[in-house]
Amino acid sequence: MLRIEGLVKNYDGRRVLDRISFEVEQGECYGLLGPNGAGKTTTMKLALGLLRPDGGTIQLCGEAIPARARQARMRVGVVPQFDNLDPDFTVTENLQIWGRYFGLNQVPVAQLLEFAGLTGREQSRVGDLSGGMKRRLTLARALVNDPDIIFLDEPTTGLDPQARHLIWDRLRQLTRQGKTLVLTTHFMDEAERLAHRLAVMDHGKLIAQGSPQQLIDSLIEHEVIEVYGDGAVLWAEAQRDSGARLEISGETAFFYGRGMEALLRQLEHSPLRYALRRANLEDVFLRLTGRELRD
Numbered sequence: 001m002l003r004i005e006g007l008v009k010n011y012d013g014r015r016v017l018d019r020i021s022f023e024v025e026q027g028e029c030y031g032l033l034g035p036n037g038a039g040k041t042t043t044m045k046l047a048l049g050l051l052r053p054d055g056g057t058i059q060l061c062g063e064a065i066p067a068r069a070r071q072a073r074m075r076v077g078v079v080p081q082f083d084n085l086d087p088d089f090t091v092t093e094n095l096q097i098w099g100r101y102f103g104l105n106q107v108p109v110a111q112l113l114e115f116a117g118l119t120g121r122e123q124s125r126v127g128d129l130s131g132g133m134k135r136r137l138t139l140a141r142a143l144v145n146d147p148d149i150i151f152l153d154e155p156t157t158g159l160d161p162q163a164r165h166l167i168w169d170r171l172r173q174l175t176r177q178g179k180t181l182v183l184t185t186h187f188m189d190e191a192e193r194l195a196h197r198l199a200v201m202d203h204g205k206l207i208a209q210g211s212p213q214q215l216i217d218s219l220i221e222h223e224v225i226e227v228y229g230d231g232a233v234l235w236a237e238a239q240r241d242s243g244a245r246l247e248i249s250g251e252t253a254f255f256y257g258r259g260m261e262a263l264l265r266q267l268e269h270s271p272l273r274y275a276l277r278r279a280n281l282e283d284v285f286l287r288l289t290g291r292e293l294r295d
Contacts, residue, residue: 001026001061001149001180002047008055009042009204016042018204019056026148029171029181031191031198035289038201040184041081044151047182048073061148074102077142077150081157081184083134085141087126091118094126095141102145115173116140117166132163139167149180156190168193188282202289212281220279220287221245221256225263227274228252235272239263249291256283 002024009017017039024030032040045051047058049069058065063072085094092109099107113119116136126134135155142150156164171194175181185191191198192212200208208215227236228251236253240246244257255263267274
């Protein structure tokens with residue numbers, strides 16, 4: 001559904017995408033992860049033909065981009081990072097008017113609103129909707145043309161847990177129906193739950209690709225002990241010879257390894273707060289991209 005090979009993009013003499021390559025298969029959710037400024041949104045804009053690349057090739061739905069971007073976009077749905085619904089129109093009118101961009105005289109409004117959990121809101125104004133409702137309406141609008149592939153740029157940012165889980169459920173429904181999703185997100189649990197495969201980007205490069213579990217198994221130690229609170233960092237620094245890999249962030253120390261029984265025995269007899277857990281995708285992400293704050 002999407003093939004990107006050797007993609008390059010420069011801004012003001014600065015390379016923001018550096019020869020990235022990946023493919024997205026029909027019916028899968030493919031995640032793009034990375035810190036702010038890594039190049040995720042630029043990659044999506046290039047894939048949609050909204051920007052012109054400085055090198056490399058793009059094929060979307062079998063069409064060469066940007067030369068045939070208009071034809072490809074007829075088979076595409078987009079959920080942008082920020083909602084751009086028309087506040088002057090009702091829920092129904094937002095869907096109907098969007099359908100006209102695709103030459104549709106009839107839009108399955110009832111079906112779309114049921115999918116988005118918005119049944120009964122047909123005549124509501126956008127300004128009267130909660131943030132979660134607006135996000136679900138934006139998802140419904142992206143499906144007006146029954147697209148083959150849907151681009152989702154941070155689709156659950158700012159949502160409460162209930163709304164986030166509802167959107168996750170709807171996105172899983174779409175892949176079960178054979179739809180293809182390209183997802184960017186800063187929520188590692190979202191990527192771990194939804195993505196069949198994903199790529200981690202940093203400084204315009206792809207630095208890792210694979211399924212979430214493949215990346216966890218191959219790029220991070222099996223277990224993590226988190227130690228936090230007053231005195232945690234000083235205690236952790238004294239344990240650097242424990243055999244576990246130590247990372248420190250603020251007042252929290254992270255020990256990565258296997259069979260860290262000796263550390264656990266010490267913690268059991270200390271006043272420090274701690275937790276033992278399995279490594280996850282967030283641990284992989286932070287190891288690959290660092291814990292430093294990005295602008």
